[in-house]
Amino acid sequence: QGRKKENYNNRGMRFEEDINSSINYYRETGRALIHKKPTPVQIVSVDYPKRSAAKITEAYFRQPSTTDYQGIYRGMPVDFEAKETRSHTSFPLKNLHLHQVKHLEEVKAHGGLAFLLLRFGGEQAMYVIDAAHVIPWYYDQSERKSLTKRYVASHSCIVPEKLQPRYPFLDAVDELYFTNDS
Amino acid sequence: QGRKKENYNNRGMRFEEDINSSINYYRETGRALIHKKPTPVQIVSVDYPKRSAAKITEAYFRQPSTTDYQGIYRGMPVDFEAKETRSHTSFPLKNLHLHQVKHLEEVKAHGGLAFLLLRFGGEQAMYVIDAAHVIPWYYDQSERKSLTKRYVASHSCIVPEKLQPRYPFLDAVDELYFTNDS
Numbered sequence A, B: 001q002g003r004k005k006e007n008y009n010n011r012g013m014r015f016e017e018d019i020n021s022s023i024n025y026y027r028e029t030g031r032a033l034i035h036k037k038p039t040p041v042q043i044v045s046v047d048y049p050k051r052s053a054a055k056i057t058e059a060y061f062r063q064p065s066t067t068d069y070q071g072i073y074r075g076m077p078v079d080f081e082a083k084e085t086r087s088h089t090s091f092p093l094k095n096l097h098l099h100q101v102k103h104l105e106e107v108k109a110h111g112g113l114a115f116l117l118l119r120f121g122g123e124q125a126m127y128v129i130d131a132a133h134v135i136p137w138y139y140d141q142s143e144r145k146s147l148t149k150r151y152v153a154s155h156s157c158i159v160p161e162k163l164q165p166r167y168p169f170l171d172a173v174d175e176l177y178f179t180n181d182s
């Protein structure tokens, strides 16, 4: 059981690393300028030892007010949250936090691209799904508490695992948002 | 001397608070969606005491890779660095960090609005100056190591101190970037 959890956490770490390496690749090649937001921390006390780096000795996690990833793509603001679920068949809406959903809503209202990057258990591919296909289900969970993989698959673009970048999710973004552009 | 420093730090805090309260006001009123980026911290160890919040007991400051403020305004990506100098007459270029300048360059290259929000000593007003008027001087400091206030004033829009928001810098952004729009 403990072992299983560790594996999952490692997988969770890999998930984040895969996305980070992809955004770094896109940044280095100039295709997009996307950064991961740092975890917000409330710093309470700091030691300043001589001849070495300042050491934070007391701090607390703060509630983030946005999503994990933000930047610019094709001149447009882009904003997304990346989520992985162990489930092979559905994405539990409780994996999303209210502040993330609200932020994605605000991004849309301000004209930015707002989506989720989802990965299910037992599958290497990811899905790019526009926030509009998720937000209403988040706010009304009386009917269903999760999105089926079938629903996600039919309202999104798939991102296969590749080598460079590991997850070419901007190809899916192109397909989703820019296909009908001249 | 120590007292003077403290006053300056307080003033520095106020500077940041003034900007933060202004972006919050703009967010709440729906005019723009701008957030301050959290300070990046490398977390080394965390205590998870029973019945109370996780406590970070060892962490270090990491080098930020972007500027302080990012968001969306009028559907466009907006990105800026806020800087205050004690000097009444010039802005020392050493107040800028290479990663900030590089990031502002990248934002411009990707089609976003990239500027600095500057405040000089002895003055409550701020200046919104496009990064293009600062970057070349940063990279070549052989001629001058600072921008005179006169230079800044003649290449920027001024932001007077008001009540709500404290610094209506988006009016200056409008003037600077959107004046010739239909």
Ligand SMILES: [Mg+2]
Pocket: A068, A081, A082, A083
């Ligand atoms: Mg996430």
Ligand SMILES: [Mg+2]
Pocket: B068, B081, B082, B083
């Ligand atoms: Mg700053």
